[in-house]
Amino acid sequence: MTSHHHVTGRSTRASRRLASLALLLAGTVPVAAVAQEPVAITTATLNADKPGPVMHPDVFGQFAEHLGHGIYGGIWVGRGSRIPNDAGYRSDVLAALKAINVPMVRWPGGCFADEYHWRDGIGQAGKRPTKVNTNWGGVNEDNAFGTHEYFGLMDRLGGSTYVSANVGSGTPAETSQWVEYMTAPKGTTMLAKERERNGHAAPWKVRYLGIGNELWGCGGNMRAEYAADLTNQYAQFAKSANGPMLKIASGPSDSNYDWTDAMMRIAGKNIDGLALHYYTRPRDKDWNDKGAALGFPEREWASTMAHTLLMDEFITKHSAIMDKYDAAKRVMLAVDEWGTWYDPTPGSNPGFLEQQNSIRDAVVAGLNLNIFAHHADRVRMAAIAQMVNVLQAMLLTDGARMVKTPTYWVFDLYKPWQGATTLPVTLTTPYYHKDEFALPAVSASAVRDTSGQVHVALVNLDPNRAMPVTLSLAGLQATQASGRIVTGTTMDAHNSFAAPDTVTPQPFNAAQVANGTLSTTVPAKSVLVLDLR
Numbered sequence: 001m002t003s004h005h006h007v008t009g010r011s012t013r014a015s016r017r018l019a020s021l022a023l024l025l026a027g028t029v030p031v032a033a034v035a036q037e038p039v040a041i042t043t044a045t046l047n048a049d050k051p052g053p054v055m056h057p058d059v060f061g062q063f064a065e066h067l068g069h070g071i072y073g074g075i076w077v078g079r080g081s082r083i084p085n086d087a088g089y090r091s092d093v094l095a096a097l098k099a100i101n102v103p104m105v106r107w108p109g110g111c112f113a114d115e116y117h118w119r120d121g122i123g124q125a126g127k128r129p130t131k132v133n134t135n136w137g138g139v140n141e142d143n144a145f146g147t148h149e150y151f152g153l154m155d156r157l158g159g160s161t162y163v164s165a166n167v168g169s170g171t172p173a174e175t176s177q178w179v180e181y182m183t184a185p186k187g188t189t190m191l192a193k194e195r196e197r198n199g200h201a202a203p204w205k206v207r208y209l210g211i212g213n214e215l216w217g218c219g220g221n222m223r224a225e226y227a228a229d230l231t232n233q234y235a236q237f238a239k240s241a242n243g244p245m246l247k248i249a250s251g252p253s254d255s256n257y258d259w260t261d262a263m264m265r266i267a268g269k270n271i272d273g274l275a276l277h278y279y280t281r282p283r284d285k286d287w288n289d290k291g292a293a294l295g296f297p298e299r300e301w302a303s304t305m306a307h308t309l310l311m312d313e314f315i316t317k318h319s320a321i322m323d324k325y326d327a328a329k330r331v332m333l334a335v336d337e338w339g340t341w342y343d344p345t346p347g348s349n350p351g352f353l354e355q356q357n358s359i360r361d362a363v364v365a366g367l368n369l370n371i372f373a374h375h376a377d378r379v380r381m382a383a384i385a386q387m388v389n390v391l392q393a394m395l396l397t398d399g400a401r402m403v404k405t406p407t408y409w410v411f412d413l414y415k416p417w418q419g420a421t422t423l424p425v426t427l428t429t430p431y432y433h434k435d436e437f438a439l440p441a442v443s444a445s446a447v448r449d450t451s452g453q454v455h456v457a458l459v460n461l462d463p464n465r466a467m468p469v470t471l472s473l474a475g476l477q478a479t480q481a482s483g484r485i486v487t488g489t490t491m492d493a494h495n496s497f498a499a500p501d502t503v504t505p506q507p508f509n510a511a512q513v514a515n516g517t518l519s520t521t522v523p524a525k526s527v528l529v530l531d532l533r
Contacts, residue, residue: 039430039465039466039467039468040430041430041468041469041470042427042428042429042430042441042442042467042468042469042470042522043427043428043469043470043471043472044425044426044427044428044444044469044470044471044472045425045426045471045472045474046423046424046425046446046454046456046471046472046473046474046476047423047424047425047426047474047475048423048446048448048454048473048474048475048476049474049475049476050423050424050475051421051422051423051448052376052377052421052422052423052424053376053377053421053422054376054419054420054421054422055372055373055376055417055418055419055420055421055422055447056376056380056381056419057101057103057104057418057419058103058104058160058207058380058381058382059369059372059376059379059380059381059382059417059418060100060101060102060103060104060369060382060411060414060417060418061102061103061104061105061106061159061160061162061336061381061382061383061384062097062102062104062105062106062383062384062386062387062394063105063106063110063336063337063383063384063385063386063387064105064106064107064108064386064387064388065107065108065109065110065111065112065113065136065385065386065390066108066109066110066112066116066133066136066141066145067109067110067112067133067135067136067352067353067386067390068136068137068349068351068352068353068354068389068390069352069354069388069389069390069397070386070387070388070389070390071145072144072145073389073397074090074093074387074388074389074390074395074397075089075090075093075145075153075387075388076088076089076090076144076145076149077089077090078144082400083399083400084400086156087152088149089152089153089156090397090402092397092402093388093395093397093402094156094157096394096395096402096404096408097157097387097394097395098156098157098158099412100394100408100411100412100415101415101418102157102159102387103159103160103418104159104160104161104162104207104208104381104383105150105153105154105157105159105161105162105383105387106162106164106208106210106336106383107150107162107163107164108121108150108163108164109135109164109213110135110164110213110337111135111136111213111214111217111218111219112133112135112136113164113165113166113210113212113213113219114166114167114168114169114170114212114213114218114219114220115134115135115166115168115169116166117166117170117174118146118147118166118174118178118181120143120146121143121145121146121147121149122146122147122148122181122194122195122198123198125144128142128143128144128146129143130142130143131143135218135351136351136352136353137349137350137351137352138351139349139351147178147181147182148198148199148200150163151182151200151204160207160208161204161205161206161207161208162207162208162209162210162248162336162381162383163178163182163206163208163209163210164209164210164212164213165178165209165210165211165212165234165238166212167211167212167213167215167219167220167230167231167234167250168212168213168215168218168219168220169220172233172234172236172237172238173237175209175211175234175237175238176237176238176239177191179206179209179238179239179240179245180192180239180241181194181195182195182203182204182206182242183203183204183205183206183240183241183242183245184203184241184242185203185241185242186201186202186203187201188241203241203242204242205240205242205243206240206242206245207245207246208245208246208247208248208273208334208381209238209240209245209246209247209248210248210250210275210336211230211231211234211235211238211247211248211249211250211271212227212230212231212234212249212250213250213275214250214253214277215227215230215250216250216252216253216256216259217253219250224258224259224261224262224263225262225266227250227259227262227263228249228262228263228265228266228267229266229267231249231250231263231266231267231270231271232266232267232270235247235249235267235270235271236270246272246273246332247270247271247272247273248271248272248273248274248275248334248336248381249263249267249271249273249274249275250263250275251263251274251275251276251277251318251333251334252274252276252277252318253276253277253278254277254278254310254314255313255314255317257317257318257321260274260318260321260322261321261324264321264322264324264325264326264331265325268322268325268326268331271331272330272331272332273331273332273333273334273380273381274318274322274331274332274333274334275334275335275336275337276314276315276318276333276334276335276336277335277336277337277338278310278311278314278335278337278338279337279338279339279340279341279385279391280304280307280308280311280338280339280340280341280364281304281307281340281341281342282296282300282303282304282307282342283300283303284303284307289343290341290342290343291303291304291342291343292342292343293340293342293343293345293355293356293357293358293492294356294358294492294494295492296360296491296492298434298463298491299434299435299437301360301434301463301491302432302434302435302437302439303437304340304360304364305363305364305367305432305437305439305461306437306439308364308367308368309367309371309439309440311335311338311367311368311371312371312374312375315333315335315371315375315378315379316375318333319333319375319378322378329377329378332378332379332380332381333375333378333379333380334379334380334381334382334383335372335379335381335382335383336381336382336383337383337385338368338382338383338384338385339361339364339365339368339384339385339386339391339392339407340355340360340361340364340391340392341353341355341385341391341392342355343355352389352390353386353390353391354389354390355391355392356396356492356494356496357392357393357396357405357406357407357494357495358406358488358491358492358493358494358503359406359486359487359488359490359491359492359493359494359503359525359526360491360492360525361392361405361406361407362406362407362409362410362486362488362503362527363459363460363461363525363526363527364392364407365384365392365407365410365411365527366410366414366443366457366459366527367443367459367461369410369414369417369445369457370443370444370445370457370459371443373417373422373445373447373457374422374445376422384407392407393405393407394407394408394411395408396495396497398497401497403495403496403497403500404495404500404504405494405495406486406488406493406494406495406503409486409503409504409505410486410527412505413457413483413484413486413505413527413529414457414529416447416449416453416455416529416531417445417447417449417455417457419449419450420447420448420449420450420455421447421448422445422446422447423446423447423448423454424446425444425445425446425456425471427440427442427443427444429441429442429467430442430467432461432462432463432465439461440461441460441461441462441465441467442458442459442460442461442467442469442522443458443459443461444456444457444458444459444471445457453531453532453533454476454478454531454532455483455529455530455531455532456471456481456518456529456530456532457527457528457529457530458520458522458527458528458529458530459522459526459527459528460522460523460524460525460526460528461525462524462525463491463524463525464524465524466521466522466523466524467521467522467524468519468520468521468522469518469519469520469521469522470517470518470519471517471518471519472516472517473513473516473517473518473532474516476516476532478513478518478532478533479513479533480513480532480533481511481512481513481518481520481530481531481532481533482507482508482509482511482530482531482533483507483508483511483528483529483530483531484505484506484507484508484528484529485505485506485508485523485526485527485528485529486503486504486505486506486526486527486528487503487506487523487524487525487526487527488502488503488525491525508528508530511530513532518530518532
């Protein structure tokens, strides 16, 4: 199904809205004539008696690249820092990430990965070579954060590890040796003994190995067939000695369906996942003109939402191609770079990809997480870009200060989705209209968590109108619903160091359950998660 909103049936009233929309798009009806129509009710059915696939916890993964202040100053301040830290890791950042159960972190890139030579990042910190980060700002990279520091972070977070190997400027031997260094049992090989001399006797577990990054672009500007041949070669020689290691091929960007076809046809039998990258930009014609993170017009709210909803189409179509070669869905689609990308914060180093994070980003996060839930059969890992201080970050830091973004709070709301069983929701929703955009106003997903409780997420992407919702509960006995909501007073409401709690989850008790139906009104521009009892 390629519709962006998983609508399975429409009322006559909704059909009239579509007719109005067609006239609007043809330029024959003034916008106001549609916009002033009374708000229709969103009707939906939750089929708790028809459980879907489990949503893998790693779908809520994070991305930490050597980029701007993502690592240095964001996660790592060093052991001698005055900022409170645990052996060099920021204590406030660690606590915040643990609080949202971060399940996986991808490292060291990104474009940085295909210029990264792992030997530069081991051994005594002060004696590691310094190089220039040519991708991100032209700053010096002193390699203070390397393999041992990454695994130290993951030991503290307790999540799955995802290491991206250098295919663009490296060799299969370099990757296989790195895997051996990380996974060989204590005392067995020269590399295992070197790891022990460097302070870690026991082997680490590598859950995911990325075989290059964006090989169609910054990872080497390759043709798909050549990249697939290289993927086969690297996959052959990268062998974990410490349990299974899933190999993730560099997959497509956006709608590059030919890349998916070639990679699956040539390398599909030798990989465990295919990476999809897609970034939401308000203006998507020119990478140098993406639109501002704050102070934007409503038209750019609407364009942002429209571009976000394309994620469903891309996943649907890439999955269909994968099905041709892998009907059993053994190979996952790993959406390991997603999120909003705006013009950098004025005055910042443009290569650091700094941007503020508003209620618009929170709604984008909710829409994407609902889309991933609808595709839980194929999307079994994902990573938002990026975890701290870069693009659509969970956290922003400045010296000793830290602030949690609206996106962080959405991940907090969705914690019950990690490892939960998805439940199908069919939805008939009114549309949000702005200029040439006509978008389904409400998005939903539902799960039964590992303790048996059912949770429903409702996202209202209309920035102006509250949306009444009635949800029929099939196969579920519930009498009460309450939860938490993330919303804001303006389209760009955000948390700053001066006002860190402008956007935080608030209790929501305005939902009723009677006669097998949940009724509520979802405020404008909001992400609402309800717990059913």
